[in-house]
Structures are given as structure tokens and as C-alpha cells.
Amino acid sequence: xxxxxxxxxxxxxxxxxxxxxxxxxxxxxxxxxxxxxxxxxxxxxxxxxxxxxxxxxxxxxxxxxxxxxxxxxxxxxxxxxxxxxxxxxxxxxxxxxxxxxxxxxxxxxxxxxxxxxxxxxxxxxxxxxxxxxxxxxxxxxxxxxxxxxxxxxxxxxxxxxxxxxxxxxxxxxxxxxxxxxxxxxxxxxxxxxxxxxxxxxxxxxxxxxxxxxxxxxxxxxxxxxxxxxxxxxxxxxxxxxxxxxxxxxxxxxxxxxxxxxxxxxxxxxxxxxxxxxxxxxxxxxxxxxxxxxxxxxxxxxxxxxxxxxxxxxxxxxxxxxxxxxxxxxxxxxxxxxxxxxxxxxxxxxxxxxxxxxxxxxxxxxxxxxxxxxxxxxxxxxxxxxxxxxxxxxxxxxxxxxxxxxxxxxxxxxxxxxxxxxxxxxxxxxxxxx
Numbered sequence: 001x002x003x004x005x006x007x008x009x010x011x012x013x014x015x016x017x018x019x020x021x022x023x024x025x026x027x028x029x030x031x032x033x034x035x036x037x038x039x040x041x042x043x044x045x046x047x048x049x050x051x052x053x054x055x056x057x058x059x060x061x062x063x064x065x066x067x068x069x070x071x072x073x074x075x076x077x078x079x080x081x082x083x084x085x086x087x088x089x090x091x092x093x094x095x096x097x098x099x100x101x102x103x104x105x106x107x108x109x110x111x112x113x114x115x116x117x118x119x120x121x122x123x124x125x126x127x128x129x130x131x132x133x134x135x136x137x138x139x140x141x142x143x144x145x146x147x148x149x150x151x152x153x154x155x156x157x158x159x160x161x162x163x164x165x166x167x168x169x170x171x172x173x174x175x176x177x178x179x180x181x182x183x184x185x186x187x188x189x190x191x192x193x194x195x196x197x198x199x200x201x202x203x204x205x206x207x208x209x210x211x212x213x214x215x216x217x218x219x220x221x222x223x224x225x226x227x228x229x230x231x232x233x234x235x236x237x238x239x240x241x242x243x244x245x246x247x248x249x250x251x252x253x254x255x256x257x258x259x260x261x262x263x264x265x266x267x268x269x270x271x272x273x274x275x276x277x278x279x280x281x282x283x284x285x286x287x288x289x290x291x292x293x294x295x296x297x298x299x300x301x302x303x304x305x306x307x308x309x310x311x312x313x314x315x316x317x318x319x320x321x322x323x324x325x326x327x328x329x330x331x332x333x334x335x336x337x338x339x340x341x342x343x344x345x346x347x348x349x350x351x352x353x354x355x356x357x358x359x360x361x362x363x364x365x366x367x368x369x370x371x372x373x374x375x376x377x378x379x380x381x382x383x384x385x386x387x388x389x390x391x392x393x394x395x396x397x398x399x400x401x402x403x404x405x406x407x408x409x410x411x412x413x414x415x416x417x418x419x420x421x422x423x424x425x426x427x428x429x430x431x432x433x
Contacts, residue, residue, distance in 0.1 A: 047140040047162075048098070055161050056090055056097055099391065102146045103353045103379070108386040112180075112379075113142050119179035136164070136172070144169055145176035149376060152355035154362075174368070180375045187381040188255055196289060200302075202251040207339050208427055209305070211292045214256055216306040216316070217343035218246040218271060219351065219401045220264045221373060223361035234366075236264035238404055243366070244271055245347075245357075245373050248304060253346035254384045255377045261370040268309040269409045272316075287315040295429060298422040305339050311411035317420055321408070328424035335427055347400035350380045353390055 091097045098106055120138045136144075140162065148158045148169060155169040162169075191199060196213060203212045220242040225234065234241045242264030248257045259275040272278050280286035287302040294300060303315045312318045319336050320329040351358040354376040361369065383390065 047137065047143065051101075051143070051162060052094060052097060054163075055101070056092075096391075099388075101150070102143060103150045103390065103394070104146070104383060104386070105388050108382065108388050109139075109142065109146075111386065112146075112184075112382065113138050115183040116142065116176060116179040119183070120175060136168075141172045142176060145173045146379075148173045149354045149356050149372075149379070152357075152359040177368075177371050177375050180378060181371050184375070184378045184382065187378050187385060188258070190256055190286065191250070193289065196302075199250045200289075203339060206251065207335050208430055209335055209339060209423070210294070210426070211289075211300045211302050212305065212339060213287060213289075213302050214248050214250050214304045215340050215343035216246065216248045216272075216304050216310065217340070217347060218244055218268055218309075219347045220404060221245055221260075221357055221361060221369070222264075223364050223366075223369070226363055233265060234263045236404075237407075240264065243369060243373075245377075246271055246275065247343065247346065247377065248277065249343050249346040251342065252384055253342050253349065254381050255346065258374065258377050260373045267407065267409070269311050269411060272310060281313075281315045294422065294426040296425070298426060300419065300422060300426070303419070305336050306343075307340060307406060308408045309406055311409050311413065312416040312420065313413045314415040314419055316416070317423065318409075320420075320424075328421075328428040331427045331431060332420070332424040344400065345395070346380070348396040349390060349394070350376060351400050352395040353383070354379065358396065 091100055095106065098109070102109060104112065117138050120141050144158060144162050144164065147153075147161065148155065151158065155166040155173075159166050159169045164172075200211055200213060203214075204210050220236060220240065221244075222240050222242045223234075225231070225241045230241070234243070236242045243260060244262045244264050244266060245258060245260045246268075247255045250256055257277050259271070259277065262271055262274060266274075277286065287304070289302045291302075292300045301314060303317050305317050308318055308321065310316055310318055317336065319333045319340075325333065357373065357376055364372075
């Protein structure tokens with residue numbers, strides 16, 4: 001998925017225990033150190049009761065620990081850090097409170113636990129214990145990881161809310177990320193022909209664009225870098241160090257395809273060209289479904305929509321530029337903007353729900369960050385697939401990439417230009433009917 005991830009090497013047997021590894025996946029969960037017990041099924045609800053009692057009345061649960069705040073303050077002033085404070089209070093209803101803290105319903109939470117259970121109970125590291133000396137249950141591990149991703153708070157703050165240490169939060173979160181990356185990948189697949197026909201039908205019914213397969217957009221994941229790692233390659237147009245996330249969404253704002261791992265200093269046209277999605281489209285292996293004929297016999301192939309930062313291609317429609325547009329062009333731009341808004345909203349929901357992507361990432365491992373981004377996108381899709389709904393105040397109130405100017409790409413493909421003109425005439429004729 002990402003160009004930065006190192007190829008996996010064959011694992012070597014070690015005499016000591018590696019605190020960051022979850023052991024052999026699928027192995028027996030019975031290898032627990034003497035004197036320690038895994039939290040029982042009864043403990044699976046106990047963790048929530050304890051957490052709710054401790055945190056439901058907190059006045060400022062979103063605050064980070066003072067030490068980390070002081071360390072980050074200078075960098076964040078330069079990076080125009082956006083506050084995570086929403087000014088909302090914790091719901092008094094316990095079920096709603098659960099969603100407030102973990103973004104998902106209890107039913108969806110149980111489903112996520114079922115996905116990662118086998119990995120999280122296979123030879124757990126000796127460090128994953130609570131203050132009573134018991135190994136953390138799968139449920140508590142998942143809760144810790146989800147809260148870390150949802151709040152974007154420091155590991156110290158998240159650990160304090162659960163009664164565990166910073167190192168435990170670090171281990172648990174990464175174990176969860178590794179497992180979800182493998183076990184939940186079926187929640188993001190390019191649609192088969194039947195599903196794609198449904199997407200196209202819904203988009204045409206709602207917005208009038210025939211053969212439209214979705215919308216594309218991109219956002220910056222801002223981070224700090226140690227002085228020894230700082231590089232102009234990661235310094236973007238706003239002088240922030242950042243990593244790109246590009247995604248294509250359907251009518252439900254569900255991610256169909258993402259690419260990440262590339263520096264935020266790239267142009268969107270270059271990011272698109274480097275993506276596997278673009279290569280598949282150019283080779284005719286994607287967006288290659290049935291061509292539609294309009295009422296006046298004009299051909300419309302499958303396509304997605306994107307803003308002016310992208311090139312105009314036969315399979316990627318961008319808006320017309322200029323102020324005094326003809327009637328067909330104005331109609332096209334209006335419909336095009338409405339579909340494009342789906343992608344912008346998807347990113348606002350993604351960054352709003354999983355605030356670790358919205359806050360400035362504090363010195364991340366750039367080889368691990370793409371995995372964190374992917375898992376947040378998978379969780380976004382799981383929420384949609386499960387029929388969960390985010391609280392109204394969760395999506396970002398402002399644009400997901402606020403502070404960044406929208407560039408304009410001058411690349412125009414003649415076949416793309418012809419198809420856009422055909423679409424414009426078709427939409428105008430539809431309005432006149």
C-alpha cells in the first residue's frame with residue numbers, strides 16, 4: 001500500500017521476549033506465565049464499568065499530560081495545531097457514552113474484538129498486565145487502542161484513563177494495528193461489478209451523473225520530525241512536515257481505495273500518478289465497465305470526480321475553470337461539486353472520529369504511520385458497514401485540510417475533455433426535460 005513500508009523479514013527465534021511482538025498468530029493462548037491469569041469474561045464488563053465510573057464525570061478528558069504538551073508547544077505553534085476540544089459534554093446515557101469514547105456501538109465493538117481476538121490472546125507479552133497482575137482481556141486491549149486512535153491523546157493520558165502505563169498503551173495499540181491491518185482488510189475492497197452498478201445507480205439517481213463511480217480527494221497527516229530526520233522531502237507547501245492520504249469514496253462515503261505513505265510535499269497529480277489505482281486505470285483494469293450512451297448517442301465511460309488539483313483524464317472528471325461559464329458548464333460544475341463533497345465529508349468524518357490523524361503526530365515512525373492511517377480508514381468503513389452513526393459533533397466543523405490552499409493542475413487529456421463536454425451537454429438536456 002505504502003512506499004515507505006519495509007519488506008518483512010523472516011522472524012528469528014529469540015531467547016528473550018520482544019515487548020512489541022504479539023507472538024505467532026494462531027498459536028495456543030495457553031502460554032501464560034505462572035502466577036498471572038487472563039482477565040475473565042466477567043472482567044470484560046468490569047473494565048467498562050471501572051472506566052465509565054472513572055471518566056464519565058471528567059471535566060476535561062481531552063487534556064494531554066503537561067510534559068508532552070510542553071514538549072510539543074513550540075512545534076505546534078509553527079504547525080498551526082488545531083485543537084481537539086469540541087466543547088461537548090460526555091453523554092449521561094451509558095450506551096451513548098460508550099460511543100463518545102470509542103466511536104462505535106457496543107455491538108460493533110464486540111465485532112472488532114472478534115476480528116482481533118486470536119491475535120491478541122496468542123502469547124501476550126509479559127508487560128501487558130494491569131495493576132492487579134492480570135493479563136489484560138482482549139476487550140480492554142481493544143478499548144485502549146480505540147481510545148488512543150479516537151482521542152489522539154498522549155499515551156500517558158490514555159493509560160491514566162485505564163489504569164495502565166504508557167508502555168502498555170504503546171504495545172496494545174500497535175498489536176491492535178497489526179492485527180486489524182490483516183483481519184479487517186475485507187472491509188476495503190474495490191467493488192465487484194454488481195456492487196459498482198449499485199454505486200453508479202445511486203450516484204446517478206441522486207446527482208444525475210451517469211456512470212460515476214465515486215469521488216477522490218486527499219488530506220495531509222501533519223507530524224513533527226526529530227531534527228536528525230527532518231527532510232525537505234516531507235516539508236509541504238505550508239512548511240509542515242506531513243504525509244498524504246488519498247482516498248476514493250462511494251455514495252455512502254465509504255473508502256473504496258486509499259494510498260498513503262507519500263510525502264505531503266508532492267503535488268496531487270504526482271501522488272495520483274504514483275498510485276496503484278492510476279496504474280490500473282491507465283492499463284484498462286479499473287473503471288473499465290460498460291460504456292453508457294446518452295439520449296443523443298454520446299459515449300460516457302466509467303469515471304470518478306476530483307477537484308482542480310487533479311488532471312482532467314478520461315476516467316477522472318475535474319470542474320471547468322473560470323467565472324463566466326456557459327449553461328452546460330455551470331450545470332456540470334454544480335453536479336460535480338455535489339458528488340465531490342462526498343469525499344470531503346468522508347475525510348472530515350475520518351479525521352473527526354479518529355483524532356490521532358487530525359492532531360499533529362508527535363515524532364511518528366514513518367514506516368508504521370501508513371498502517372495506522374489504513375486501520376483508521378478500515379474503522380471508518382466498519383462504522384458504515386455496521387450501520388453505526390457518529391455523534392453529530394464528531395466530524396470536523398472545518399475543512400479536513402484547513403490551512404492548505406487548493407492548487408490547480410493544468411494537465412488536460414483531450415479524450416477527458418471530450419467526455420466532460422459530453423457529460424455537460426447530457427446534464428443540460430436532462431434539466432430541460
